[in-house]
Amino acid sequence: MIETQKIDPTTDYSRLFTPFKIGNMEVKNRIVLSPMGTGSSKIDGSKSNSEIRYYEERARGGAGMIILGCQLLTEELAQGSLEGTLEKEHVIPKLTELVEAVQRYGTKVVCQISPGTGRNAFPSMYGEPPVSASPIPAVFDPSVTCHALTVPEIAKIMEQFTNSADIAKKAGFDAIEIHGHAGYLIDQFMSPVWNKREDEYGGSDENRARFARDIIRALRKAVGPNMPIMFRISLDHRFEGGRTLEDSMPLIQLLEAEGVDALDIDSGSYETLDYIFPPAYLGDACMEYVCEMARKHVNIPLLNSGNHTPETAIRLLESGNADFVMFGRPLIADPELPNKLMRGCREDVRPCIRCNEECIGRIVNRLTKLSCAVNIQAAEEQRFKLVKTEMPKKVLVIGAGPAGLEAARVAATIGHQVILVEKEHEIGGQLRVAATPQFKSQLRDLVKWFGVQLNKLKVDVRLNTELQADDSLLDSADRIILAAGALPIEPPILGLDYDNVISVVDAHLHKDLVKGKRIVICGGGLSACDSAIELAQEHGKQVTVIEMRDAVAKDVMFINTISIYRMFDEYGIKQRTNSRVTSIDKVGVHITKLDGSNECIPADTVITAFGMKPDRRLAESIQAKYHAKTRVVGDSDTVGNVGTAVRGGYYAAISLED
Template structure:
């Protein structure tokens, strides 16, 4: 090890001694306590997907993790995932993954997750212990016969044997979240009266038998992890005593590692959205850890190395799983080891390009803050053949992404913005309670500007003549958007204010408010003006109280079943939209429901089918589903969409200056940082 690397390593190991301590599993050892958790990426079912997955995982192995769990692979056809591992031929394909990971870093362990979706499978042939249709499932599952249960158990064991044949270091069996195994455990989904149902001993027979048979199939020197539903967030879910007895029974059957999971896909509690505090659930893992002999993994909203260290130092876990953070920055662990934490591209738990993609029609997963995620073979930032002098106008998400990628490739970039700080619309988002993580993205981009030698010029308004005089090879306009002013009689009335003035607290608002527009911005504004007290995303106790979680007593499922207790500002709020569909329907698939639930708990009245007629001293005159209605409110907040701010682009085009446009200035139908960063990064990769 050279002196520089030794110094960097000492910095990280001194700062995070628990995180970088090895873990002895007896027959093998993990080099540190950071696990890249399982994520289904969509590559599993893509042409050349195995090759792309190999590159994806190798990049994370190179980035310093101790162990990797793959996305889920089904043990059989009825498991419901397009990706399956059940034959030697399929195992041979998987060797492409294990071989490149082990070549990249022989110390990194990689395990295959065995995932049987059970009643959540998207096919009529889906199976379960009882024919109970999930609320979010497409079909009523077929009830497994005794022979069918035996087949499923055998298929789990065979899948594990094929994983060993493929060169994996182990497997993780997921027994939570509403998938097959967990439906045997919970009474509402297991209504059997034979030896597989009824008493708790019978209901946990299936996972225990699966583990016993898997261990027989793979032998002793093969990592066997099991993900237990430590707190499933269901009112009639598992009792704490059941969780403990299940984990201890699995331990007795030869599980090497227990992973704690905090999710049932039908649970009315958010567990991974940005509104969830960091490390909110690790205390549950810590309580379980005290009752087991094998190491325990914890997870959920752990996105920075200092959080990892705190969790481990408290004794809440032996290993910390970081899934989405490894999409955002594959070098997270390496940067922590080298004392470069301020260079980490932090996961903001937005779910927009990861979970929303994989659950919304099978789109390929990526990452809002890192569009290279899952595109490692397609999108690379190679050194430019010809270095150019480039002006980027606008330091919002698109401008920041373009500037940093172009500069990384060797171009000389000058970044202009008329504001006093970088960030653009992110500076609005970070003001909203529950979106504090946006500060991390701006910290990251600020550091990249410094490291890549970008000439940042804030408080600077440019025009075509100025840019021409500076002799740039190219100009990129990332000037963003301007709020759209709807055609409503009286829109200039003092009662009408822009959402920007509200979020930045430049104008006061009254005790009764109508919000015109119920897109993402309208919901953010409603959250901001109805919020009172400390943000729940910054306080686990407040979060637990707001969502009815009882960490102390751990009733069935961990939830109290009583109405939510939400501190609310003293304000009457109407959230309105023209469309006649459900308010909030266009929000993120995996987070929108939680935002709607929060505003409902705060008493926000959601109104659809609204035609806006006039604003005057009396308030907002409308027709709701054709019926005239006056909303007697003091303030009307306009969140009626955006228009591209392209004045400079048009001016440059007229002047004959080579220019391109990106981000909101290109398209502003709805603020979309995911699209803006992706588009800008791809453009900068080609310039």
């Protein structure tokens, strides 16, 4: 048997499934899908079929309310993004299809409307300077000065809001949410750090809130007094000069006085971007703290987001400081999270690993639509639908890392007979290695989740089993999926065999091998950075990271590096970039810097993290004999991350009959 996830069976999740009202709209439970762009609307601003199915799946999974990612007032303001526009009536039929697909399950659906990014616009997406409250520098190109909106231009935007709200109402939405969040255009008016105006839109809390209050009135003109209007706002920008939690209290009171029916609150801004897309490093419920003060200043319902788990959701509701808990990426990872909790199946909830690689990472870095590292069906619910096979096969999966685990799970789910062999004494592969820091608990949860699923699917898991190319299991299998993992790269550096030198894998798994106080890590990739933070944060080590390139974490998703760099500073982790390791001895690590100078960094323990390479040894011997029925996936094929490994395993399993 495999180790299964240990969850407190006495936890009562029933509080999550009590109804609550926003205005006169009753929501069936307290679980809300956070507003997140999917990058999958059509270029004409209308919704695509895949986006409709994406939202429908989260409604079917039991969410009480779904808030769409921001819909822009006009095509010009959308700046080429594929999130949808509310400018022309041709978008109404597809919006109606989306709305009714969600409402079918008793889920409320909210249209979030935005006048754009303002100073946060990407340089590639504007021909003229972006607009803002004042003539301030653009975020991504400070040499560009924003155009300060004139009063007539503001009046035109209000007309556009009325038009967009009318379109949303005709499409059948249950409520409207104003996107006043995280330093976007509306927030730029509300914040003195960006609003330098001296007219009726600047100079005091009342004036800085005028733009937002004008929007509320413009929406009411279209939707009438009964349709709820919500407002999304960051209450704490978390950077020097930004709006603080205390600064935000008069603003939310003004919004309540203007008739906002609920507030969607968290923290962060583009200056602290990792709080907009909080990675694993920020921990659970990292923005819950804004709720207590907000509750004391307003009487309308509060919604809160930010790395929530089912357990933190219960805690927040029981505190009385919020009325709804928002799950963004967790509902991408597992759209059935609400129904599984309601059925008492907490162990079946697939955890979000907070990697940002396949959700926001795909949209920003690859300009393509959202997916998920652990749920390959996200935004592809129809195309990647699992269908029971009519031709069950004997499938042998070799290797129980993320690729092999997913391949075994999916193959068994669709009805194949699966044997999974693993040479180690437990499942997980590189996941098990990467999961040792406290801040990577989601990876530990993912390994446990796979264990639960494989047990329930009755997969024949054989641990401590290392196959050779002549093993009879290979001959009897109809299909072989090989996911044997990777090997560490060992460059020809003098001293790698010294007793004080260990691999980063051993550093993660065997802390007793990390001797002394002074630790030097050779290599600055993700595993090295995580190990450095773990050793400094949890074990009080003095850590130095050496990297050949000009920055550590060079291949890490850029939002996550913000947290990594902050933690490096917090725990005094030193960096030696543009530096090449030339040798290692009992004194320390000798490096040559970019300018040609040399230095020895003293070390009690040296950790090697030069990267990984595919382990092709078993693959080559098996493919030589069973090429036609063998597929190589995961790091055995190409070294990647959790998402690429899981995707490879998923693809191999769903194509077994091809």
